[in-house]
Amino acid sequence: MEIQGLQMTEPKASPGLFKRNPPIAGEAEAIERAKAGDAEAFSKLYALHKRRVYTLCLRMLGNVSEAEDMTQEAFLHLFRKIGSFRGESAFSTWLHRLTVNLVLMHLRKKGLQLVSLEETINPSEEDSPKRDFGSRDSQLAGSVDRVALERAVASLPPGYRMVFVLHDVEGFEHNEIAVMLECSTGNSKSQLHKARLKLRELLRQPERTPEADFKEAAI
């Protein structure tokens, strides 16, 4: 399957893919019926996957309106291409790959040429995480809840966020990310590492409270 130049191949089945995205009850039957154009079955697939597709779009784009547009695009594309799904990978993995490719294509169409995409992947020095050669700090383990992590991820520079979401959240491999983002595998590894360093830095910053702000203002 190809989306205007982007290869849309079905990843080879691996135990990890199915473990990470286990089959959902009733999904297989809905897929087969949707392949025949069954509106009710397609509606079921939408209900099962809309939140994950939308959340993925929102994390990649950081914008509600664009994320809704891309969710719509992804499901319209799904309807047209579902016949090519052969079940060699988890359906959600396949759908997410389709969504990621559409979002990346959208970003390129928006004027993000490959060169500027590379710049996005390589943020300026001010955005770069600070190296950690010396300072001793408290550990993060056990101290980070989902909300704090979600907020920190949202505040990452776009290039870091993209690689972090694709690798650590969605479970894509570096070689897959390199193809999607048209960068080297080494670049993907490096950006992921920088993203995690930046997250560590963000998560270790104490949360600002009105009391703290007041004290700071008084000083």
Added chain:
Amino acid sequence: MTSQNSKQPDSPAPLSCAEFQQQLPDMFAAGADGITDDPAILEHLKTCDNCSALVRDLQYIADQARQLLEPTHEPSDNVWKKIQKSLASDPTYKQ
């Protein structure tokens, strides 16, 4: 820097924190959540509190990221309405 490497017979050449941290992207990418059998890296991890804390934190962040796979956001009802409207004109869509 709190690295306390001391050279012993047959022990690997000690890594500085900078050298150790340069290897982290490949170490994590190699899998097993950053667990390695490279003696120089293991030696540095054993003797440097800051770098071992850094590795623990990065592993923790990668572990915690998996919980974000579960979606937290929901598209508005408009999205499905627009999808239905587009599909209504598709002859293969059987309502």
